[in-house]
Amino acid sequence: MASPARLLVADDNKVNRLLLQRSLQLQGHHVSLAENGRVALEMLVREPFDLLLLDIAMPEMDGFQVLERLGKDLRLRDLPVIVTSAVEGMDSVVRCIECGAEDYLPKPVNPVLLRARIGASLEKKRLRDQQKELLRRFATREVAEDLDASGFKLGGRRLEATVMFSDIRGFTTMAEAMAPEETIELLNTYYMLMFDAISGHGGVINQMVGDGLMAIFGAPLALADSCGSAVRAAEEMLAMVALFNLEPDRKGKTPIRIGVGIASGSVIAGYTGTDQRATYTCVGDTVNLAARLEAHTKAAGHAILVDGATQAALGAAVITQALGPVVFKGKTLAVDVFSVGIA
Amino acid sequence: MTTSASPIRVEQGVEVQNRAWQEEETEMNHHGVIDATTFTELQEAAGPEFVRELVGTFLEEAPAMLADLRSARAAGDGERFRRAAHSLKSNCQTFGAMALGALAREIELRGLDPDPARDAAALGALDAAYLQAAAALEALSRG
Numbered sequence: 001m002a003s004p005a006r007l008l009v010a011d012d013n014k015v016n017r018l019l020l021q022r023s024l025q026l027q028g029h030h031v032s033l034a035e036n037g038r039v040a041l042e043m044l045v046r047e048p049f050d051l052l053l054l055d056i057a058m059p060e061m062d063g064f065q066v067l068e069r070l071g072k073d074l075r076l077r078d079l080p081v082i083v084t085s086a087v088e089g090m091d092s093v094v095r096c097i098e099c100g101a102e103d104y105l106p107k108p109v110n111p112v113l114l115r116a117r118i119g120a121s122l123e124k125k126r127l128r129d130q131q132k133e134l135l136r137r138f139a140t141r142e143v144a145e146d147l148d149a150s151g152f153k154l155g156g157r158r159l160e161a162t163v164m165f166s167d168i169r170g171f172t173t174m175a176e177a178m179a180p181e182e183t184i185e186l187l188n189t190y191y192m193l194m195f196d197a198i199s200g201h202g203g204v205i206n207q208m209v210g211d212g213l214m215a216i217f218g219a220p221l222a223l224a225d226s227c228g229s230a231v232r233a234a235e236e237m238l239a240m241v242a243l244f245n246l247e248p249d250r251k252g253k254t255p256i257r258i259g260v261g262i263a264s265g266s267v268i269a270g271y272t273g274t275d276q277r278a279t280y281t282c283v284g285d286t287v288n289l290a291a292r293l294e295a296h297t298k299a300a301g302h303a304i305l306v307d308g309a310t311q312a313a314l315g316a317a318v319i320t321q322a323l324g325p326v327v328f329k330g331k332t333l334a335v336d337v338f339s340v341g342i343a
Numbered sequence: 344m345t346t347s348a349s350p351i352r353v354e355q356g357v358e359v360q361n362r363a364w365q366e367e368e369t370e371m372n373h374h375g376v377i378d379a380t381t382f383t384e385l386q387e388a389a390g391p392e393f394v395r396e397l398v399g400t401f402l403e404e405a406p407a408m409l410a411d412l413r414s415a416r417a418a419g420d421g422e423r424f425r426r427a428a429h430s431l432k433s434n435c436q437t438f439g440a441m442a443l444g445a446l447a448r449e450i451e452l453r454g455l456d457p458d459p460a461r462d463a464a465a466l467g468a469l470d471a472a473y474l475q476a477a478a479a480l481e482a483l484s485r486g
């Protein structure tokens with residue numbers, strides 16, 4: 001038998017509920033019961049289920065309304081739903097399928113058919129979950145959700161965002177003195193810490209190259225205070241690195257130091273690449289400026305550098321220091337550079 | 344044959360005969376009211392003990408459905424009227440209560456009749472069919 005699943009039965013008729021529960025328990029599944037659509041939705045939000053068996057004619061909230069609500073809920077839209085109903089006529093079957101139901105079983109439900117349909121639905125869900133998991137591993141949650149919601153389409157849009165670049169100072173020299181395994185382990189730990197700090201403040205890491213990373217705040221999903229979020233993330237990244245350097249197994253080793261450059265403004269964000277292989281990225285002057293600021297941290301002797309647009313949005317709570325205008329490579333105009341915190 | 348050799352009195356013989364006839368009549372009722380194949384298949388799939396409990400649940404719930412039909416009729420609530428008939432029909436199909444199910448289905452598909460007297464007559468017939476189905480189901484589930 002297939003592994004047991006967590007199933008929810010929504011039916012206002014007690015005899016139907018108990019009979020379905022019995023059939024499903026005999027098949028080895030864990031079954032919960034809801035006496036109408038509203039109760040079912042509340043339970044679905046509260047606890048995880050693998051599949052919903054849904055009646056149509058119910059008081060308070062009927063099956064069609066439940067299907068519509070599920071379709072609009074990002075977290076629940078992929079839940080397989082098998083409609084079980086004694087409603088007659090093809091119209092209701094068609095409407096259920098159009099509303100996103102996976103399957104339709106007429107009542108009284110034939111136990112053999114029920115087993116087959118549940119098995120097929122759960123298998124499809126397993127494959128979908130696996131696909132999503134892969135997507136999550138190779139893209140960020142935000143990008144995965146964006147892809148899930150609007151589908152994949154090459155091309156971008158212009159939006160306001162804050163871009164962050166960060167890397168480990170002198171990493172190449174450090175890596176030369178380390179065994180390859182040690183280098184990878186160090187990078188993995190470093191990335192784990194940086195991911196936590198960045199995603200904890202609503203940022204999305206969209207590139208990792210060697211010891212460097214690029215993160216976007218405010219895309220693909222808008223962020224209320226992208227400048228403040230990016231700076232707070234940078235401060236947390238520095239704090240994380242400081243803690244990491246204090247760990248016992250880092251004793252006697254060269255402490256890691258990072259540099260972070262942050263710039264805000266207009267970017268073009270979207271999927272670039274080909275239909276077969278693509279990535280979510282941001283391009284534009286703001287991105288180049290953030291990269292230049294990050295590279296400038298070493299010369300400036302400050303760990304976090306931000307541009308004027310970011311600094312202007314920060315407010316008095318964040319201490320910044322004007323370092324004067326700098327003309328970066330490839331640019332004709334000088335840019336005001338600010339350091340964050342104490343050098 | 345002597346009277347002393349026969350332990351059964353005439354009155355008793357009539358009673359036994361009557362009882363046999365009644366039992367036969369009851370058997371026939373079961374067959375007419377409940378579809379034996381549906382009921383047996385239900386017992387095979389869910390287990391006779393569970394079906395006994397399920398019949399018990401139905402007998403607890405059905406009077407409320409019948410009452411719901413009447414109050415929906417009185418309130419002119421067409422949706423509730425249809426839903427109650429639908430719910431009853433669905434259970435009848437589960438147990439094989441054909442006659443009761445057919446009446447419930449008619450009410451579900453027709454909905455509220457513009458003439459309340461016709462609905463009253465239909466609900467009266469439904470009540471009568473329910474009493475027959477309930478008795479038959481109870482007897483069947485006891486085995």
